[in-house]
Amino acid sequence: MRDGWSDQRMDPADMGLRAHEIIENAEQFELTGRTDYGSGTNLATASANIDGTRQILAELTSLLVPRDAGLAQLDASLDRAQQDLDARHHGGTWTPLAELTRAQRERVNADFGDLLERLAPVAAIFEVRRTA
Structure with missing residues (x-):
């Protein structure tokens, strides 16, 4: 993704929605194992x-700062989700989803649910509003 990101084409108005x-x-x-x-x-x-979500948000930061009061909480939520996933990464291998304990799986699921809620305003901020 890093190598090809600069060559990707995306409507800038869709970037907030894509992050979500x-x-x-x-x-x-991924979290269902499908x-x-x-x-x-x-x-x-x-x-x-x-x-990938962080990359998109980095591109939108200057536009989000004056419009999204929850940006710091979103960053904290991203960090928490990443830390919980990183705890399942050991020496180049990842714990398979099926081997997570119930508590671990619930925590990761809660992290991603929280992220979705915090990313919803980002998608809404960049939604094109039509006046006609």
């Missing part, structure tokens, strides 16, 4: 999704 959708897809596909197929890499992919 990345985390939404992680919750829907895309695992035995690889045990769902948490690694969820971590990459947090990285």
Whole structure:
């Protein structure tokens, strides 16, 4: 993603929505294990999704600061989710989703649910409003 990001084309007006959708897809596909197929890499992919969301938010920061009073809480929520995922990353391997304890899985799910709530205003801020 790092190498190809500068070549990607995206409507700037869609970037706020994309930040939300990345985390939404992680919750829907990675944290449910629907895309695992035995690889045990769902948490690694969820971590990459947090990285992608951070990249988009970095591009939007100057526009968000005056419009989103919850930006500091969003950053803290991203950090918390990343820390919880990083705790499942040991020496180059990730704990497979199926091996998480119930408490660990609930915590990761709660992290991503919180992220979705905190990203909703970001998507709304950049939603094009039509007047006609």
